[in-house]
Amino acid sequence: MTTAPAGPDPIMEAIGHAVAERHAGESDSARRNLLTLWSEIGVTGDPLHRCSLAHYLADFYEDPAQALAWDIRALDAADALTEQRVQEHHAGLRIAGFYPSLHLNLADNYRRLGSFDAATEHIDAAKTHAAGLPQNPYGDLLRGAIQEVAEAIAGRDRSRRASAPGSGA
Structure with missing residues (x-):
C-alpha cells in the first residue's frame, strides 16, 4: 500500500536529506547534520525522530561499539513509539x-x-x-x-x- 505522509515533518525531511547527502559521498557532513539534529531533539524527543536518527547514525560508525550505542537508542525509541504516531508520519507504516x-x-x-x-x-x-x-x-x-x-x-x-x-x- 502506498500512501502519502499525513503532512510535512521537517525533522524527517532533514534526516532524509542527510541520508541522501551520505549516499552522495558527503559522509562527514551528513553525520554532523544528523548529530546536530540529535542534539536538537534530545533523548526525550519524538520517538519516531529518535528511532530514525539513531538507526541511520549507527551506520556511520565502523566501530561496532559506537554503532551498538546508536542501535540501542533506535530500539529504545521504537519501543516508545505508538502506532498512531507512525501512522501520522505515513499511513502505510507499521511499528x-x-x-x-x-x-x-x-x-x-x-x-x-x-x-x-x-x-x-x-x-x-x-x-x-x-x-x-x-x-x-x-x-x-x-x-x-x-x-x-x-x-x-x-x-x-x-x-x-x-x-x-x-x-x-
Missing part, C-alpha cells in the same frame, strides 16, 4: 516493520564485538519479527541479511560484513 532491521543491527554489532549470546538473542528476535516482512525486495534484503548474520554468529565470525549498511562509506 512491527521496524523490528526486524533493529534487531538485525543489534545482533550484527554484538557479533562483531564477540558477544555471541547477545547476538543470538537479537538474531532470534529479528527472525521472529521477519515473519511479518513483505514479500518484496526490501523484505528479501532483510531476510537475506538475517540469514547472513545468523551464519556468521554460528561460525563465531567477528568480521565486518561486506553487505552491512555503511560498508565502504
Whole structure:
C-alpha cells in the first residue's frame, strides 16, 4: 500500500536529506547534520525522530561499539513509539516493520564485538519479527541479511560484513 505522509515533518525531511547527502559521498557532513539534529531533539524527543536518527547514525560508525550505542537508542525509541504516531508520519507504516532491521543491527554489532549470546538473542528476535516482512525486495534484503548474520554468529565470525549498511562509506 502506498500512501502519502499525513503532512510535512521537517525533522524527517532533514534526516532524509542527510541520508541522501551520505549516499552522495558527503559522509562527514551528513553525520554532523544528523548529530546536530540529535542534539536538537534530545533523548526525550519524538520517538519516531529518535528511532530514525539513531538507526541511520549507527551506520556511520565502523566501530561496532559506537554503532551498538546508536542501535540501542533506535530500539529504545521504537519501543516508545505508538502506532498512531507512525501512522501520522505515513499511513502505510507499521511499528512491527521496524523490528526486524533493529534487531538485525543489534545482533550484527554484538557479533562483531564477540558477544555471541547477545547476538543470538537479537538474531532470534529479528527472525521472529521477519515473519511479518513483505514479500518484496526490501523484505528479501532483510531476510537475506538475517540469514547472513545468523551464519556468521554460528561460525563465531567477528568480521565486518561486506553487505552491512555503511560498508565502504
